[in-house]
Amino acid sequence: xxxxxxxxxxxxxxxxxxxxxxxxxxxxxxxxxxxxxxxxxxxxxxxxxxxxxxxxxxxxxxxxxxxxxxxxxxxxxxxxxxxxxxxxxxxxxxxxxxxxxxxxxxxxxxx
Amino acid sequence: xxxxxxxxxxxxxxxxxxxxxxxxxxxxxxxxxxxxxxxxxxxxxxxxxxxxxxxxxxxxxxxxxxxxxxxxxxxxxxxxxxxxxxxxxxxxxxxxxxxxxxxxxxxxxxxxxxx
Numbered sequence: 001x002x003x004x005x006x007x008x009x010x011x012x013x014x015x016x017x018x019x020x021x022x023x024x025x026x027x028x029x030x031x032x033x034x035x036x037x038x039x040x041x042x043x044x045x046x047x048x049x050x051x052x053x054x055x056x057x058x059x060x061x062x063x064x065x066x067x068x069x070x071x072x073x074x075x076x077x078x079x080x081x082x083x084x085x086x087x088x089x090x091x092x093x094x095x096x097x098x099x100x101x102x103x104x105x106x107x108x109x110x111x
Numbered sequence: 112x113x114x115x116x117x118x119x120x121x122x123x124x125x126x127x128x129x130x131x132x133x134x135x136x137x138x139x140x141x142x143x144x145x146x147x148x149x150x151x152x153x154x155x156x157x158x159x160x161x162x163x164x165x166x167x168x169x170x171x172x173x174x175x176x177x178x179x180x181x182x183x184x185x186x187x188x189x190x191x192x193x194x195x196x197x198x199x200x201x202x203x204x205x206x207x208x209x210x211x212x213x214x215x216x217x218x219x220x221x222x223x224x225x226x
Binding site: 001004006034036041042043044045046049088090098099101102103104 | 146150152153154156169201217218219
């Protein structure tokens, strides 16, 4: 069964410092990857979708995908306290609409 | 932006109780999903559907039924609720015209507690 492992489980950064989150997936057949943000008590909002190796930037959020190393990362530039949330990575499986989610990284941005 | 609503937002029931969670999306998406979210497990797919009357089994279907009555409405049914079903439940939808890469839009979640 396909799996997605996220690290770290929790991360504290100071406002303005770069935050880096990581995901390792179990196989290289996934079609695409997304990073979601979930504020406490809220639903999921998509931040970045990435379909091919390399980098994809959406505002302050940049995703890096390396299929050979089964790794996708998210970098948050100049994080703000409002970015404090749980971040989930997800991979879509080919041939259908199934999405496998990681267990999340809890980010705290201190002022 | 896609609008997905869920009701109720919070629900408490007792073991053996009967619970129905409701989801409605208003963006003409064909695909709808029910997930549960638990600490340490992330989101796990319970059931999904690609149209009215259609139902597909997800990864953790035991103890759950689902019905898709219209394109807009997708229900999750717990007929004999157990404490192991205490969780945060999310509904999501996606448009089929984007192919297998469709982005899923999530509702705000329903927190269910089974005592």
